[in-house]
Amino acid sequence: MLLTTTGIRLVGGRSTSFQGRVEVFHAGQWGTVCDNSWGLSDAHVVCRQLGYPGAKAALGSAAFGRGSGPIWLDKVTCDGSEATISDCGHNGWGTHDCGHGDDAGVVCEQQGIRLVGGGFTSSQGRVEVFHAGQWGTVCDNSWGLSDAHVVCRQLGYPGAKAALGSAAFGRGSGPIWLDEVTCDGFEATISDCGHNGWGTHDCGHGDDAGVVCERGIRLVGGGSTSSQGRVEVFHAGQWGTVCDNSWGLSDAHVVCRQLGYPGAKAALGSAAFGRGSGPIWLDEVTCDGSEATISDCGHNGWGIHDCGHGEDAGVDCEQGMPENNSNSTT
Known part of the structure; x- marks a missing residue:
């Protein structure tokens, strides 16, 4: 699976678009990034540049396979606030002492969705979605297993075991982004499902929706x-x-x-x-x-x-x- 935007893409994550080897487009050609000094601040910039909320992991040693062609960047040093990876410090385009066994990769926070309040178990929790620069919750009106399946699959799990309401994983805070969600179960993301419109609801946080996913x-x-x-x-x-x-x-x-x-x-x-x-x-x-x-x-x-x-x-x-x-x- 490959995701690309604005001269940067993730390659080698197979069916999962939110992770992969980082490749950048420069001088008419795609190339890789060396993992020297590669860390979470650098990964955050890449993931945000690709439209994700941020990064979960920064990986090296060609974790998503070895690339080919030029190695464009080495010794990348981002503070995490930059708009693009090219705004970060680096050795200069094409200046490196690496091989493709050192290709850098990232795992981004998936599709602006997360589960919160599930305790020790990462496969369950209150559903929160990222919209307009802010995390918010989903109301449990009409919330059911088809909706939960979409959430769980979006997060990379095989599917859902349960769809819960009434703030089963605790009350969230901030905006309630979605209400009257109606998925048929086959959508790629929860935002592809029917709903009242972003921020349009008649709920309180006591109605926050949750899921229990099959763990994968x-x-x-x-x-x-x-x-x-x-x-x-x-x-x-x-x-x-x-x-x-x-x-x-x-x-x-x-x-x-x-x-x-x-x-x-x-x-x-x-x-x-x-x-x-x-x-x-x-x-x-x-x-x-x-x-x-x-x-x-x-x-x-x-x-x-x-x-x-x-x-x-x-x-x-x-x-x-x-x-x-x-x-x-x-």
Whole structure:
């Protein structure tokens, strides 16, 4: 998947337009950005330039695959307030000491939508949308599962488990942006659904809408123990596995926390919970342990690997769930 605007684009994020390798257009040619000094302030500028509210992660080491052609920028130093990446400090166009193995990438805050107040679980919360430079909530009038499906898919989850109202995840603040939302369930974003118009409503924050999404990650093959199993992730409409190259406890911590567990006890490889089938989605996963989801971690790019299912990664999570887990199967 590629998203492009105003001389900048994200490439290699597959079906997900809000993440990818950063490429800039200069002197009639697209080229990449080197990851020397690459950080979240730089990523914020890129994401805002592309129309997103901001960035969730700044990635290096060609996390979304190696580009080709010129490496246009190196030693990018943004303070986060610049309008475009070219307004930031850098070594000069085409001046670098990098290879395409150092290509920089970003994960942007998706499509101006977020879930707030879900506690330990990032896949649930009060729905908030970004409009006119400000975050606001959605009213629960007419709020249902079709609407929740659109929200969850927009956030990269397979779909929704529940649509909640009456400020189930706490009352928001600021504007109530949407009311009488009517989705048929197939729209790409909540703003594509019918609604009363931005900011037109007869609600209070006690009517704030929420969702519980299918997490997009699951543990399979752990037998009667739901807190362990082969790691499978949902991407491009299909479940697939994770290769055990570079797989370690920091990566397992992110998986377990994404599933709602406190953390991980062990990171396992060599198909310890049996061989999966279908695509191998992730390889060379490198998390520092603080990421919200495994997709926020560094990796080779979706579907790029040199593995077989005999190398499927698994985890054993610490038990003690803040909520019942329904994303594990035997």
